[in-house]
Amino acid sequence: DTGVSQDPRHKITKRGQNVTFRCDPISEHNRLYWYRQTLGQGPEFLTYFQNEAQLEKSRLLSDRFSAERPKGSFSTLEIQRTEQGDSAMYLCASSFSVYNEQFFGPGTRLTVL
């Protein structure tokens, strides 16, 4: 399968714990995006990378959130000191350029107890 992959698919954690998610984009894509989706809503933009450079972060991305794409390939999204309000689906997408289709991964569903 050469699509966008995300790991893990599901994560249950206790409030206050740290969690890290991974995204592997389509190999030739230079742009990688992170979105958050809550129940009954559309995906909301969090941040994106062009190669290894993080170019924009949403106001939704509090100081507890950090994302990296160290070699311009896979990316990680870390949430520190998780809160119940962080419970959501975290989606990753990649594209070859901003004008092309963004291909989405299956998402990581986070539940914070």
Add this chain to the structure above:
Amino acid sequence: GENVEQHPSTLSVQEGDSAVIKCTYSDSASNYFPWYKQELGKGPQLIIDIRSNVGEKKDQRIAVTLNKTAKHFSLHITETQPEDSAVYFCALNRDDKIIFGKGTRLHILP
């Protein structure tokens, strides 16, 4: 910021009938308008997109229309089938990101 208003939030149509979903927006700078289909437990999948230099685009049973003057665009699905049941999102570009509507849950009734 940019808002995309999507209607209806839920739509039920008889199998074989057509379904229409409409979206409006406010920022005239947007020039790319994709539509995504999301099935349960999966990520959104692009089904069709349109750019601001055309008014209509069709791909088999799916078509999208765009009226840039009125700032609205619509998705049309004809001859609906059970596998069309899903949540559909309209979206548009703002700077380097995609802004999504809240989605329409489409039910195809047997």
